[in-house]
Amino acid sequence: MKCKKCGGKASVNMRQHRLALCKEHYLEWIPEQTERFIKKYHMFTRDEKILVAVSGGKDSLALWDILIRLGYEADGLYLGLGIDTSTSLSASGGIEYSHESQRLSQNFADEHNLKLHVVDVEDEYGYSIPVLSAISHRGHGKPCAVCGLAKRHEMNRIARDLEYDVLATGHNLDDEAAVLFGNTLYWSSEYLLRQGPVLPAADGLARKVKPLCRFYEREMTAYALARGIEYIYEECPFAEGSQQIFYKETLNQLESVRPGSKLTFYLKFLEAKQRGDLFIETNIERAHLHPCSQCGQPTSAPDMCSFCRMIEKAEITTE
Amino acid sequence: MVESQSILGDAMPVKLVLRDKEYEVKAGMTLLDAMKKSNIVPESVIATRDGEMITEDEILKDGEVIKLIAVISGGAG
Numbered sequence: 001m002k003c004k005k006c007g008g009k010a011s012v013n014m015r016q017h018r019l020a021l022c023k024e025h026y027l028e029w030i031p032e033q034t035e036r037f038i039k040k041y042h043m044f045t046r047d048e049k050i051l052v053a054v055s056g057g058k059d060s061l062a063l064w065d066i067l068i069r070l071g072y073e074a075d076g077l078y079l080g081l082g083i084d085t086s087t088s089l090s091a092s093g094g095i096e097y098s099h100e101s102q103r104l105s106q107n108f109a110d111e112h113n114l115k116l117h118v119v120d121v122e123d124e125y126g127y128s129i130p131v132l133s134a135i136s137h138r139g140h141g142k143p144c145a146v147c148g149l150a151k152r153h154e155m156n157r158i159a160r161d162l163e164y165d166v167l168a169t170g171h172n173l174d175d176e177a178a179v180l181f182g183n184t185l186y187w188s189s190e191y192l193l194r195q196g197p198v199l200p201a202a203d204g205l206a207r208k209v210k211p212l213c214r215f216y217e218r219e220m221t222a223y224a225l226a227r228g229i230e231y232i233y234e235e236c237p238f239a240e241g242s243q244q245i246f247y248k249e250t251l252n253q254l255e256s257v258r259p260g261s262k263l264t265f266y267l268k269f270l271e272a273k274q275r276g277d278l279f280i281e282t283n284i285e286r287a288h289l290h291p292c293s294q295c296g297q298p299t300s301a302p303d304m305c306s307f308c309r310m311i312e313k314a315e316i317t318t319e
Numbered sequence: 320m321v322e323s324q325s326i327l328g329d330a331m332p333v334k335l336v337l338r339d340k341e342y343e344v345k346a347g348m349t350l351l352d353a354m355k356k357s358n359i360v361p362e363s364v365i366a367t368r369d370g371e372m373i374t375e376d377e378i379l380k381d382g383e384v385i386k387l388i389a390v391i392s393g394g395a396g
Contacts, residue, residue, distance in 0.1 A: 001374040011372040020374060057392055174391070221365050221390040222372060235392060248391050252362040 012222045015259035023226045030223045031066045034211050038070075041197040043209040048165035050074040053155050054108070054116070056101030058224040058231040059170030061108050063212055065227060067168070068112060074168070078105045079154055080120035081147060082128025083236060101232045108229065119158060121150055130238075142238055159206040171210040174217035177262045178247040180269055189279045196270060216262065217248070331382030337364065338389060344379065351375035353385075363391055 001010040003022035010020035021029055037043070044050055050067060054060040054076040067074040084096035102118065109116035122128045127135065129147045139145030159167040176195070183191045197214075201207040212220060224231050239245060254261045272278055289298040292305035294312075299305035304312065332343040335357055342357040350373065354361050364387040366373050379385065 001376050010374050013374040013376075023372070059392075216362075217392070218362060218365060218390045221388060225365060225367070225372060225388065233388075239392070245391060249360070249363065252360050252391075255362045256360050 011226065012219070014216070014219065016216070016255075016263050026222065027226055030062075030215070030219070031069050033215070034066050035070055037197070037214055038209075038211050041209070043168075043198055043211060044072070044166045044207075046072060048073070049163070051117075051155075051159045051162065051164035051167050052076050053151075053167065053169045054078050054105045055170075056104040056232045057170065058229065059172050059175075059212060059217075059220050061105070061170075061229050061231050062220050062224045062227070063168060063170040064108065064114070065112075065229060066223075067211070068114065074114075075164075076105065076109055076114060076116040077155065077158055078102055078116055078118045079151055080118065080122070081150070082120070082122045083130060083143075083147075083238065097232070097234065097237055100234070104230055104232055117158065117162065119154060121154065124154075142242075144238055144242060147238075156204075156206050156208075160204070164206065166207045166209055168209050168211060170212055170220075172212045172215050172217045172220050173262060173266055174248050174251070175244075176210070176213050177251055177266050178244050180266060181247045181251060182243065192269075192278060193273065196273065213266075214263070333379040333382070334384045335359070335387055336384060337387040346379050346381040346383075348379055349375065350377045350379060350385065353379055354387075359387065364389055 001013055001020045002008065003010045003025055004019055005025040006022060008022045011023040012026045013020040050072055052060065052064045052067065052074050054064055055078070064074060064076055078101075080102060081098050083098045106116060106118075108114075121132075125132075129150060130143050132150070133139055133143030133146040136146060138149075155167055155169075180192070180195060182188075183195065197210050199205070199208040215223075223229075251262050251265075289300055291297070292299045292301075292303075292308055294304045294308035297305055297307075301309070330346045333346050333353065335342040335344060335353060337359065342353075342359070344353040344356055348356075350366055351361060354364070354366075354375070361375055366375070366377075367386045367388060368377070368383065373385075
């Protein structure tokens, strides 16, 4: 397979875009596209101070790398969660997850001469995430709910306390599609209406943005590898068997058979939301039915129903 | 190796390595076919040969080892 830009040997093939690129052009393409999404969704400008939530994973470190390369003023925030294999339910990792992810985040900051704020949840509140989860009995024996809650709370607090204009997270399209899939399965209208690339600032809430929300997880892995970013490859020990991973795997099965399915799922959702088509009463009015002028069966089309139009078209074609 | 040859013929098998699992496939097929045969969802991995990323149309060579890097994460972001 050849690079679409230079004809050299391709390193990455993105079937959903029908685009294959060599390593050099891929490393140019990802930041270019990120810049496009930042502008398209009005995420932030070069005059604003950005706080990037970094976890030591591929997405957040790649995001930090891209923003700096694009010339944005971006500092990092690492939250120490106190997760290691001894506190996990399934001791499969063999590493102290939090320590390793902090080390990799700090390494990245040091190598690029960047500022990294480190906040340890246990130092701040007296409990690590697993302990807090056990005490609070939230999340059915897994600390993921408590972890998510604590991260959202602390990221917002720190972004505001340190007077950053915007908080950027490394959520990729697979993350967003998995959340969308879950919320759609349960028709969680409140969550659906809240999901998007930008959560505007509100009373007490910092603006939150997801500049990588249109890249597949596979693309971000490829970027991190091509750029030589050292990231934590091991899963969070608590992530095994999680619902989010199950949804991602399910969507990847679909993607393998129908390239572009994940992207379409997410983008069509954003379009529908922007048009105000989601959960709005006016939809019912718009879907007013009347008899088809041909067969008399109810239809929402202006004249003939879709079936009659199809038959008419077929008859014209075969005449 | 003897067992592999009895299944795969004279050619040296190709190894696909994904985390702590190994899959043996025939040389000469494409990476995409090899992943499908091994029930690996291509969307869920990046394939590397000698540390360099390769695309799924690559023909696998005798005896080589292809490292597959899992892309899904549910913890770090």
